[in-house]
Amino acid sequence: MSEHHNHSHDHHHRKEDDHNGHHDHGNHHDHMVEDFKKRFWISILITIPILILSPMIQMLINVDWRFSFDMYILFGLSTVIFFYGGWPFITGAKDELAGKNPGMMTLIALAIVVAYVYSSFAVFGLEGNNFFWELATLIDIMLLGHWIEMRSVMGASRALEELVKLMPSEAHLIDSDGNIRDVSLEKVEHGDRVLVKPGEKVPGDGEIVEGKSAIDESMLTGESVPVDKEKGNEVIGGSINGEGSLTIKVQKTGGDTYLSQVITLVKEAQESKSKTQDLSNRAAKWLFYLALGSGVTTFIVWLALGYSLSFAMERMVTVMVISCPHALGLAAPLVIAVSTAISARKGLLIRNRTNFEGARKIDAIVFDKTGTLTEGQFGVTNVDVSEGWDEAGVLTLATSVETQSEHPIAKGIVREGEKRELSIKSIKDFESITGKGLKANIEGKEIMVVSPGYMKDEGIRYNESSFKEWSNEGKTVVFVLVHHELAGMIALADIVRETAKAAIQELKGMGIESIMLTGDNRQVANYVAERLGIDQTYAEVLPHQKSDKIIEIQQSGKKVAMTGDGVNDAPALAKADLGIAIGTGTDVAIETADVVLVKSNPQDVVNLIKLSQGTYRKMIQNLWWAAGYNIIAIPLAAGIFFNADIVLSPAVGAVLMSLSTVIVAINAKLLKID
Structure with missing residues (x-):
């Protein structure tokens, strides 16, 4: 009984x-x-x-x-x-x-x-x-x-x-009339606007709509230096605001925030x-x-x-x-x-201990290119100018026109202009010519930023040897015209991460092969692989073929780790002996990985393997x-x-x-x- x-x-x-x-x-x-x-x-x-x-x-x-x-x-x-x-x-x-x-x-x-x-x-x-x-x-x-x-x-x-405590308990909510009232964090919803005063914690993931400040994200990303943020930049809930006041439009609350996801990962x-x-x-x-x-x-x-x-x-x-x-x-x-303490300090979130402990046996690491080995955004790599023009002049015109466009190439040119602190000129009569480029009026001159296709159609001459060389490296080239005459040409490419080269050299020293797997075209892939010293490259791979490639490499008797950040990498991350997701990646990639790198730093892949061997x-x-x-x-x-x-x-x-x-x-x- x-x-x-x-x-x-x-x-x-x-x-x-x-x-x-x-x-x-x-x-x-x-x-x-x-x-x-x-x-x-x-x-x-x-x-x-x-x-x-x-x-x-x-x-x-x-x-x-x-x-x-x-x-x-x-x-x-x-x-x-x-x-x-x-x-x-x-x-x-x-x-x-x-x-x-x-x-x-x-x-x-x-x-x-x-x-x-x-x-x-x-x-x-x-x-x-x-x-x-x-x-x-x-x-x-x-x-x-x-x-x-x-x-x-x-x-x-x-x-x-401790992570849970990082979140503030209240937020200063701004209502439609612009009045501010303090509400508990649970009451903040997607799309709400909140005020973050100097020294306060950010109440949720969101985008800055007003103000600029330096934000301390060290507790979350391991980035020791406060990051300067302004209108249009994203902020992470739980990070600490510096000197400035910010108005933030909340995009993620509760369980969806970056911090909550980290907490769930640690729990697992x-x-x-x-x-x-x-x-x-x-x-x-x-x-x-x-x-x-x-x-x-x-x-x-x-x-x-x-x-x-x-x-x-x-x-x-x-x-x-x-x-x-x-x-x-x-x-x-x-x-x-x-x-566990070391991995957390180094920004490595281990989700699956068994696979992490097996990382010491890895002999090939497959990297996704975009966003992992590269920054996943266009940057200006070369500028070629016509007689009578200088780089700053050409870039000033291009930046002024491109500020009106949301295209990744436009953003790349604008970023370069900001980096060089060029003064942006006011423009009139802006128009976008579908598939060809942009047109606007600056100080009474007709300025155009156009594609190679437009140059060909209009029969405008340009430096073909430079163009050919850049194209072979997989770069995108745009042309700046003033009154229909060429002022200069600008080449852009996905920027290669500085840390990637050192990481790949170190992996070589450890006897681990580096393989690149990308959906991008072969020229771009080869250019990046050459810059980094990668052993083997698979380019133009469709998303559903990525996991097949992993199986193919495994069948040659290798223990394979896969590093990626996109939805298209998720099946491959799940297939690999060790799936490593880049922290800035998509939720799906993070969900299927065994380890998440909080900072998008390829060097952390090396740290991960060393830690596994040491443990x-x-x-x-x-x-x-x-x-x-x-x-x-x-x-x-x-x-x-x-x-x-x-x-x-x-x-x-x-x-x-x-x-x-x-x-x-x-x-x-x-x-x-x-």
Whole structure:
């Protein structure tokens, strides 16, 4: 009956948990951390009198504080610590054994149960020393370890809460009459206009419609220098406004904002369990069998050699207590905690830990070109002027005309004009000639910015060798005419990212091949590939063919990572062994990737692979430190060098164990990427 009742109670709980979702999960975790912390401190307090009462400790410090019934008090205190401090491990072991999968908890439980039972018998008549002080210190160390481990996991969830706090709770809403009133953030809707005063946080993702200021986005993008923003620029919710006042038109609120998406990603990353962490559980499983096997063998061998039952028992207990290396429980979690912190600081959001840990095996990286290796926007690369003209004059006319157009080429020319701080002239009679270009009147002169097609149709002559050279590099060329005469020609191309070249060189040094995959035409692709030193280029690839190309590269026996930012990259990102999305990319790309780079910096791809290699290396080192301690300690505890008078006392065993735990913790902290 009671079993049935428990079962239904558990079922009810689970439903409630599902209903309350993440929030409940967070609280539950908080509660567990607090619980371990409380158990640890109370156990430490009880340990002090246990140490004072223990005959073995008194012997060590050469005192005699024995009195009648002192062993019963010692037994009482140890019973409290066993059931109170040891309870999480005993219940954990029960769950592991029920699942026929002994691991960390079973190993710890074995050690404390053996120590407790043996020592209790020693108090009530069995000949031999009691291990109560060993039991107490073991429980203390284990509780401490689990508390640290859970805190490191919590540290990552704390990062989430810190992210949530980045959002302000109120916004200054501007109504249709221009009046300002303060409303809570939930009331702000898409399309609303809000005022952001100097020093305040931006309440949501949006576009500046009035004002200019420098905005600190470091918490969100890792960009350390405040970014100058003005009318027409986008701002991210949660970033901090500098000196100026801004009016913002809100485009995304609530769960759609960049910040909320980051929070969701971090949450997913935490919930995807690490593969290497399972590695430490597997190690614990083997150590459990080893402890049991060695203990029993030790017992039988000493009895067979004619030693007393109590001596054989003491050796067996020492072996079983010692073979529980606490360092093992910390080996993986500490490295994961450090690696998660580094990745967040470097602007790498890990969504899928298993694939991230596999990144160390990558031997080919496929880059999408536009927006990843290049900035995804046109920039002026060359200007060629006719006699009597200079670059500034030609660009001033072109910029003045192009300010009226929304075309990417127009924007590229205007950006160049702004960069050179050219003064824009006022224009009249602006008109767009479909497929040919633009026309306007500046200071009584007819100015045109036209395409090569128009020049051909009108038979106007221009420098054909320059034109040919630029076209072969995949650049777009426009011509500036004044009263139908050529003043100059301007070449534009998608700007290559400065950081891309260094990243590709570094990948080469690591023995990783760089491949470019783009829908753009072959000339443009080859020009970019040449500038960057890319090994292999696939151009004019249609969106649905991108994932096929990934499969093709995988079939040649390579482990492939794909880096992209667009909707068309999503299937390829999902197909690759490691999908890396650029943070400025589309939501779809981000949703399908294993890792998101907050800054659109190809250098971060290198950092990512280095971090994956470093994380794995540290975990393996730590597992060796933890298990290696056992390889030495178990034979010593079993008394293999007994004849040479070398027997590992439980006290030395405990010190060794603490030492291996400290080494593992320090080793994890040393993880870094240059």
